[in-house]
Amino acid sequence: MWIERKALAAEIPAAAALDTRQLCELLAALGFPVDGVASREGGDVLDVDITANRGDAMSHRGMAREVAAKLGQPLTPLAPPPVAEGAPKVPVRLESPACPLYATALLTLNPGLGGGGTPVEAQAFLRALDASAKGLPAVDASNELLHRYGHPTHAFDADRIRGAVTVRWAVAGEKLVTLDGVTRTLLAQDLVIADEAGPIALAGVMGGDGTKVTEATRRVLLESAWFDPKTVRATARRHSLHTDASHRFGRGADPAMAAVARDLLVDRLRTWAGATLEGAWTAGALPAPAAPVTLSEAMLVRVAGEPLTLAEAAEALTRLGCAVVAGSDALAAQPPTWRHDLAIPDDLAEEVLRLRGYEHIPSVLPPLEGPPQRLSPDYLLRRALARRLAHLGFHQTVTYGFISPEADAAFAAPGNAPEGRTLANPLGREYSVLRGTLLSSLKEAAEQNLRQGTREVRLFEVAPTYSSGPAGPEERFTLGLAWGGTQGGEDYLSPARPVREADLRGIAQDLGLAVIPEVRGLGEGLFGFEAPVADLPRPGERIVSTFRPFSRFPSVERDLSLLVDLGQSYGALATAMRAALPADALQDLRCVDVFRHKSLPEGRQAWLIRLRFQVDRTLMGSEVDGWVASALAAAEALGAKLRT
Incomplete structure (x- = not known):
């Protein structure tokens, strides 16, 4: 600002x-x-x-x-010329508790009777604040007062108002053309200023185009009210209208300033536009003051981290405008009407330290007591789960905990009603529900990757989801997994094929789920499932493997070209060959090539098996030949033959 x-x-x-x-x-x-x-x-x-x-x-x-x-210095007194109130010239009805106070006045503008329009000083003041004067004294005075004193006011063209003025909730579907020229469809949650013809302003946010002040305006009806901050914030957010007025009302204006701002505005219009006051009146009353807040000396010292007396605290709070009554071991402070943020003892203690100066707060290292605590078993389970999925080629993602009602309804479990998970004051409809599922967010992330040309998408998330309960939302950690695209195709042994539901069931079995969850289609070629983390088996005790030093002697490799049946299982053959070889000498056994050709015997194929041996000494050719012969014998026992 x-x-x-x-x-x-x-x-x-x-x-x-x-x-x-x-x-x-x-x-x-x-x-x-x-x-x-x-x-x-x-x-x-x-x-x-x-x-x-x-x-x-x-x-x-x-x-x-x-x-x-x-x-510790005084302010310039704020004492506008008093305005005598009388009977209402225009009836004002307050039908919503969101507006308990509405101060107003009716004036006739007479620019020819001594008023010279917006003064040069006021125009320069507005320009300095990156605003511009409109050349209309009623509008410029309202803007000048807002920046100078912080209380928004508004001026209506009184001759365009039909009948009484009412502060009420909008009727769903009502229309209002605001000052920016946009026609807005109102909701029942919107607080409006209305006459007998319909809404003329969004309360605390923006006035209406139909009653705006123009050069032809001769009579103005002033508005200086107090509106509930939550109502103003919600209305401004719904209609994407963030104005100087909504910023101040939405953050909590001073209700005691409403009548003062009205009197200041009347005085300026009398001076600037030669206005004649026809009448001033107030509907409603000030909202009930906040309860006094008690601050104990023990709490003050604890927050300050050093001895601090109640007398010092009382003096600081008094300078901030609080009415303070000090006792022997505590003080009671009545916050001023403009400080709605002082609600608990911690607020008072922080204000004392702020005014005293942050540089006076001593720097003290926090005490470290006791040995480090063991990691939570639930955390260890989630960490082991994330590592296992990463080893399986999945990428962990993090998505928002709030989603739209439509996205939630697409995958949330039956019976998990969104009513118990809907936020009272959300950032927007798309973030208004505590998620009951991870699949909606994973689906969106996976589809985005596929649209960008990713061949295969493997995503997972381990995060809280929520269910509606009698005491409010109930949280539990959930595993969500999405897999789609084309799998394989990198080499001869893994031909390319689309991801299938069975692939995800295999992942669920690999993770040890006793009951395989339902695999759901998330889109064309994209599948997913989710399961409570609590359903997964707990990891066992950590086992530290024994380190085996690397051999300083060279390894020896041998190749066996075997003719095997087309239906031969590679797993069975490799297992049999490994069993015939010394475990401490065999470093690796794998098939490095598959050959199929009409030159081979019918029903047969050729596998090239590569064996690698290494021990902590120099190997002899004779012993390696013996090991290879043992491996060949094991393969021949399954029907394989040495290819010559």
Whole structure:
């Protein structure tokens, strides 16, 4: 957010004594780092990084409160000319608890009676903040107040409003053309400002095009309300409308500022546009204040890591605007209306340390107590599972734990209703359900790889899935596996063929699953299954193999060209030959070539078997010949013959 130095100094005169570098360092020490400094309209403007929970700091007044608390200096009093309230000129009805307070006023604009439009100073202020004046005093004053004091306001063309103004939930299917010219279809969860003809604004987000202020506007109805932050955030996200107003209401505006902002806006319109006040009134009342938060001295010391008195804490919290009542071993702090983020004792302790200065927190290494704990058996099982699948040629993937309702319904188990797994405030519909299955995400990842030309895709994921339970979502680790494409084809012994369901059943058997899970088709040529990790056999105790030193003597190789039947099993032949050879001398036995030709006897093929021997001494030719003869004899016992 942009902060103009001159405007900040107007809120806290003590800031004028700091140069730009000192001010940047001070803000960073308060937890508001400055990302950059720009020179605009003859002065410096700071780009300040503000965290999402500090909506109160998203204005010059809010930032000035922080600087004043740090420096222990007073703020410029905020005392707008009082506006006398009377009977409503336009009825206002609040039909939703999401808007408990609505302050408004009705004015007639008389630019010819002393009003010169938006002042040059206000236009320069808006330009310095990377905004632009519209040339309409009601609009420019609302924008200027938002950046200066942080409370969004809005001006309607009063002559375009039909009847009473109502703050209510939208009727599903209602239409509203917003100020950006987009026609939006509303949902029942949207909070709207409406007249008797229908919605005229999305509450806390954006006004409607039908009641906007133009150069022809002669009467304006002002809005300065307080809206529930969750409602505003959800509405802005649903309609992809992220405005200055929604950013502030969505992060928690100050409800006590609603009437003050209305009075400030009235004063500016009187000064800028020669406006005549026809009436001002407020519907509803301030929401109930937050309960006081108790901070014990023991907790303060524990968080600080060193002795810290309640008197120091009370002084710091008072500077931040809290009403503090101190006791012998604890204090009770009533947070100010603009600090909705102070809700638990930890918040108070952190604020004390922040204002005191992070540089005063001592650096202490945490104590290490006791021997390292053994790894969890569940973790060891998941690690062994991932290693086994990696050895089988599968690639581990990580996907999002949230999916769309449609993706969840495609593969979730029957009876696992999504209602118990649906988020109340999701990032979007595509991330609104805690997944009940891994197959949807694996299917999407596998299809993406196949579209990119991958010949064969082998993916697996070991991650939590969720089921709906009476106490909320229940988590369990699940194995999901997807396999598709073309397998083999790299050499003569493994001809190319498409992946089949039987391949996945073989993987399930290899993993030791007692009950083979259902193999499901995920798409053309793509299959998958999933199973609870708890159903897999537990790995045994770790066995450390005995190291066998490498021989320093050369190995000896011999080839046997054998004629075997076409139906001969290679596994049976290799097993018989290995059994006839000394285990400590045989290093390798494998078939390195297969030859089939009409020149061979009918029904026969030729296998070239390569044997490699090595021991920790020099081998004699006679003993190697004896071993080869033993291997040949074992092969001949199965019907093989030496090819000459």
